[in-house]
Amino acid sequence: MEANYPLFQIIDKDGEVTSADYQDLLTEEQAKTYYYHMLRIRTYDHKGIALQRQGRIGTYVPFEGQEGSQVGSALALQNDDWLFPTYRDHGATLTFGADLNRMLLHWNGRIEGCVPSLEKNIFPASIPIATHLPHAAGAAMAETYKGTKNAAIAYFGDGATSEGDFHEGLNIASVFNAPVVFFNQNNGFAISLPVKKQMNSETIAQKAEAYGIPGKRVDGMDVFAVNFVVKEALERARNGEGPTLIEAVTWRFGAHTTADDPSKYRDQAASDATREERDPVLRLERFMKKQNMWDDAWVASIKEEIQEELDTAVSDMESYEKANSDVMFDYVFEKPAWTIEEQKKNFNALKGGMF
Amino acid sequence: MVQTMIKTKPLTLIQAINDGLKVMLTEDENTLILGEDIGKNGGVFRATVGLQEQFGEQRVVDTPLSEAGFVGAAVGMALNGLRPIVEIQFLGFIYPAFEQIATHVTRTRTRTMGHYSLPMVIRAPYGAGVRSPEIHSDSVEALFTHLPGIKVVCPSNAYDAKGLVIAAIEDPDPVMFLEPMRLYRGERNDVPEEKYTVEIGKGKRLQEGEDVSILAWGAMIPVALKAAEKMKKENISCDVIDLRTLYPLDRDIIAESVQKTGRAVIVHEAHATGGVGAEITSVINDTSFLYLRSPIERVTGFDVPIPLFALENNYLPTPERVVHSIKKVVEF
Ligand SMILES: Cc1ncc(C[n+]2csc(CCOP(=O)(O)OP(=O)(O)O)c2C)c(N)n1
Numbered sequence: 001m002e003a004n005y006p007l008f009q010i011i012d013k014d015g016e017v018t019s020a021d022y023q024d025l026l027t028e029e030q031a032k033t034y035y036y037h038m039l040r041i042r043t044y045d046h047k048g049i050a051l052q053r054q055g056r057i058g059t060y061v062p063f064e065g066q067e068g069s070q071v072g073s074a075l076a077l078q079n080d081d082w083l084f085p086t087y088r089d090h091g092a093t094l095t096f097g098a099d100l101n102r103m104l105l106h107w108n109g110r111i112e113g114c115v116p117s118l119e120k121n122i123f124p125a126s127i128p129i130a131t132h133l134p135h136a137a138g139a140a141m142a143e144t145y146k147g148t149k150n151a152a153i154a155y156f157g158d159g160a161t162s163e164g165d166f167h168e169g170l171n172i173a174s175v176f177n178a179p180v181v182f183f184n185q186n187n188g189f190a191i192s193l194p195v196k197k198q199m200n201s202e203t204i205a206q207k208a209e210a211y212g213i214p215g216k217r218v219d220g221m222d223v224f225a226v227n228f229v230v231k232e233a234l235e236r237a238r239n240g241e242g243p244t245l246i247e248a249v250t251w252r253f254g255a256h257t258t259a260d261d262p263s264k265y266r267d268q269a270a271s272d273a274t275r276e277e278r279d280p281v282l283r284l285e286r287f288m289k290k291q292n293m294w295d296d297a298w299v300a301s302i303k304e305e306i307q308e309e310l311d312t313a314v315s316d317m318e319s320y321e322k323a324n325s326d327v328m329f330d331y332v333f334e335k336p337a338w339t340i341e342e343q344k345k346n347f348n349a350l351k352g353g354m355f
Numbered sequence: 356m357v358q359t360m361i362k363t364k365p366l367t368l369i370q371a372i373n374d375g376l377k378v379m380l381t382e383d384e385n386t387l388i389l390g391e392d393i394g395k396n397g398g399v400f401r402a403t404v405g406l407q408e409q410f411g412e413q414r415v416v417d418t419p420l421s422e423a424g425f426v427g428a429a430v431g432m433a434l435n436g437l438r439p440i441v442e443i444q445f446l447g448f449i450y451p452a453f454e455q456i457a458t459h460v461t462r463t464r465t466r467t468m469g470h471y472s473l474p475m476v477i478r479a480p481y482g483a484g485v486r487s488p489e490i491h492s493d494s495v496e497a498l499f500t501h502l503p504g505i506k507v508v509c510p511s512n513a514y515d516a517k518g519l520v521i522a523a524i525e526d527p528d529p530v531m532f533l534e535p536m537r538l539y540r541g542e543r544n545d546v547p548e549e550k551y552t553v554e555i556g557k558g559k560r561l562q563e564g565e566d567v568s569i570l571a572w573g574a575m576i577p578v579a580l581k582a583a584e585k586m587k588k589e590n591i592s593c594d595v596i597d598l599r600t601l602y603p604l605d606r607d608i609i610a611e612s613v614q615k616t617g618r619a620v621i622v623h624e625a626h627a628t629g630g631v632g633a634e635i636t637s638v639i640n641d642t643s644f645l646y647l648r649s650p651i652e653r654v655t656g657f658d659v660p661i662p663l664f665a666l667e668n669n670y671l672p673t674p675e676r677v678v679h680s681i682k683k684v685v686e687f
Contacts, residue, residue, distance in 0.1 A: 058486050058664055087488065109486065109664030127490045128448060129420055162419035163451060190420050192396035198419050265395045323665035332659050339628055343657045347669070350679055 005205040007249060008229055009219040013277045015286025025228060028293040031284065034223045035299075037075065038067040038281045040306045041091035044100070047310055048107065052258040056318070057107040061087045062254040065221075068280030069185045069248040071095050072226025073153065076234055082121040082139045082152035084132040088185075088252075089155040093122050100309065104317040111327060112320075130160040133169025133182060140173065140180035140237070151179040151237040153230070159190025161204055170245065174211040179237035181230060182245045185220060187252040192265035208245035220250030221280040251278055325351070363545035368538050371513035371546050372402050372478075375520035376440065378550045380410050383438060386524060389416045389425045390442030399444055400480055400539055422452035426477065430459050433473040433529075440524060446481035446533065447493035460529045461504030476523045476530045482574045482624060483656075483671055484537040486664040493661060494625040499531045500602040500634065506555055507601040509533040511576035513544040515599060518553030526555060533601075535574035558605035560612070564592035567681050568612040570635055571622040572598045575672060579622050582677035591685055601631050609635060610642035617648035618684040622672055627655040649687030652680035 010019045010026070017023065045064050052060040063070065070091035077083065077096055085093050090103055097120040106113020106125075114124035121139075126132035136154035143150040160166050161184065173180050184204050188195055201207060208215025214236075218229045226248055233244035253271055255262045262268055275282070288294040329336070329344040336344075366374060379386050388403060394417035397404030407415035418425040422443060429439035443449045449456075456477070464472050483492035499507045508523055508530055510516040516534070523530035561576070562583055571579040576597050583593035594612045598605060613619050619639055621632040632653040639651055654672045662670050 059488060106663075109667075111663050111666075113663075114489075127488055128450065159420035162421040162424065164421070164423050165451070190391075191399070192392045192394075193417055193420070197417060260399075264397070325666055325669040328659050328662040328666050328670060329657065337658070339658045343627065343659075347657070350676060351669075 001206050002202040005203045005215060005217040005247075007217050007219050008225050009222050010224040010228065011222050011283060011287050013283060015283055015288075015290050017287075022224070022228060025224060026291070028291070030224075031288050031291070031293050032298070033075065034071055034227075035281075035284055035288065036302050037071040037095045038223065038284065039302060041070065041094055042067055042281060043306050044094065044310060045091065047314065049254070049258060051107070051314070057104070058109050060107055060258045061090075061256075062258070063088050063091050063252060065251045065253040065278070065280070066185055066187060067091060068223040068283075069220035069226050069250045072223040073155075073183050073230045073248070076227050076230035077153060078150070078234075079119070080121065080148070080150045081234070082123070082136065082143075082150070084123045084136040084139070084152065084154040085125045086129075086132070086155055086157065086160075087125045087127055088157065089125065092155060093125075096120060096122065098122055100313045101316050104313055105320060108317055110320070110323060130156055130163035130165035130169070132156075133160075133165055134172060136180050136182070137169050137173035137176070137178045137243070140178040140243075141176050144179060149238045151181065151234050153181045153183050153234070155183050155185065157190060158184065158186040158188070158195045158198055158204060159193065160184070161207060162198055170208070170211045170213070170243070173243040174213045177240065177242040179240070180243045181233045181237060182243060183230065184245065184247045185250050186247050187250050189252065189256070189266070191256045191260065194266075204247040205245060211245075213243050213245060215245045215247070217247045217249065220248030221278050221283060223280055223284055362548045364548055365543040366513045366517075366546045367540050367543050368510065368513045368516045368534070369400055369402055369540060371517040371544070372520050372534065373404060373406070374546065375517040376403065376406060377409070379521060379524045380406060380414055382550065385436060386438040386440065387414045387416060387432070388440045388442060389418050389429060391418060391420055391444050393417060393442050398442060400536070402442065402478070402534075422448060423455055426452035426455040426460065429475050430455060430463065430473060433475040434463065434471040438474050438524060440476045440478060443477060443479040445487070445491045445493075446479040446495065447490035449477075449479055453498070456499070456505065457502055461502045464528065465504060472527050473529045474527050476520070476532050478520075478532045478534060480534045480536040480539070482535050482537055483661050483667045484574065486667070487536075489663060492667065494623075494656065496533055496601055496625055497630050500631055505529045505531050506603070507531045507533065508555055508599065509535065509573040509601055510599060511535060511538060511573055511597050512542075513546050515553050515559070515597075517546050518551050519555065519599065521550060522552040522555050525552065530555065533573065537574040538577070541577070553599070556600045556603050556605060558596050558598040558600070558608040560594065560608065561597050562593060562595040564594040564616065566591045566593065566616055567618040567620060567684055568594045568596060568616045569620050569622060569677070569681070570596050570598060570609060570612075572601065573624075575622045575624055578672055578674055578677060581674035582681060585674060585678050586681055591681065593681065604635065604638055606638050606642060609638050613639050613643045614646040617646050619647075620652045620654060620677060620680045620684060622654045622677055624656045624671055626658050627653060628658050630655055649684040652684050654680050
């Protein structure tokens, strides 16, 4: 089965071009855009871990290693497309245009962080596994009904493919020919469970066959390849050719979350040892150096720019107005039910008197 | 004087559950545990730590990420002679399995006139107050007390946790076993090393009092006790009852307590509307209406999704809110 779903790659671990057919995609501008976004989300990711360790935010979900998948896919989207992320895909949402300040507020336990950027269709990160795949199908169907050429993309991990919602989402999307891309990041583990114990199939891509839609397998550490495959799938979707399932084979170098200890279930030293070969940022750097696209001064300037943006966002988060308890009551319904109005009133009366 | 020495060890609530599971895995080879990350990882909260090493991968099974799958598989196992215990990683992730629970776990005995029974336990950590991400804090015990055919148990300390988890595993019917996350690593209790059970369906009086009955369970027990402590300074004494089982409720202990004090304050962190507190109010109405000296008060979470952690302490009942309600019923 694996042979039917070969791993698509454009640039190998050494930065060499392996598929010459795609040469014209590999422009300096494109490479620099990818590099900037990958560096940006990696810097942010490291900061997230540091902030959690310093107790300045709550549990954080790192994605280091998955930058190629997240940036490559997010940059394939057009402005009015829909993005349905999980808790681990904040790299993709940031790249697509999510607001960095709000993102940080979310990690700080603030509901304000679930509100999407106004210019983009980004659903709040789905915490229950696989539940957003049917949403993506539905949003995509709505675009068809409205007669647009917009599409939707849903992100999910390898573990998600075991849930009923994964199968139901693919099935309904395929039956209705919805313009949606199901973008799987197979990062090898669902918390402690290695993918071999998650499923008995050799690839995730092959699961597409059961739903009569195309399945593609791509090297998730190769940002160019990911971008190409996702673009192609979105193109199909826009042309009325229906959904695609994409498996981006990637790796999460770090823990599942900052509350997780990976040494309990895997050899972290062995994982780190693969950085040299698998790191998507390093791979792009090697490619750029080989192609004479690398420019130290440019790299230094974007590093500084990214750091500045991040520092400002962190200080904005930390000086954000205090959480207001009214927020928890005020958005449950458009017109509040009497129960909630009464509870809010009593709570505020009590709070005024006692807390 | 003849005294049998019971050997005890100081355990946290989660260690006591681990201990109870170990006792049952050792005693009955038909028992097995299924769930996500419970084997090698020992569970995200370490409830099953060490058990796979000791009992092997067939008894402590790391399943795919598939709640409907492994709860449904547990149904098949239970009707075919095994005693499965499933771990749901957080109660808020039980929803994919809800269909299995509502349509099969709870009604197989009825549907087959007792031909098939489902001796299975569904364990799930629940509750707010540990700064978890969204959905991880749900406290939806009422969804299960509302379904006929499953018992619902919720311990608040290590001793009860071990005794109740063993009782749940031995119970011939399905039991929903709710574990208050916030109390997992709170205090330690002396827990007997040997096997013992705590009867399902029986509450426990934690503190004797005359003026008001406080009825609570799970993570609200420390809140209730703190409120009762504060009331002592004002010479109001509280009868504090840990209900421990939410279905079937211990009607006798509720009635006995309320008939003594004439006043009741129910504390739960779940949403108010349709919560178990409403059911307890009804039990009091049925058994003790003429003893009441004031309307029953409920101190609960609100009818809102449990907020992210910046506001979760606003959502959760506090000792101050309980004190306010105690004063209200006493001064009525
Ligand atoms: C329905 C449901 N069950 C359990 C969980 C707890 N949980 C959170 S992440 C996770 C593993 C997910 O693995 P995968 O889908 O591979 O995505 P990854 O986290 O590796 O990106 C689990 C079990 C959950 N969020 N939702």
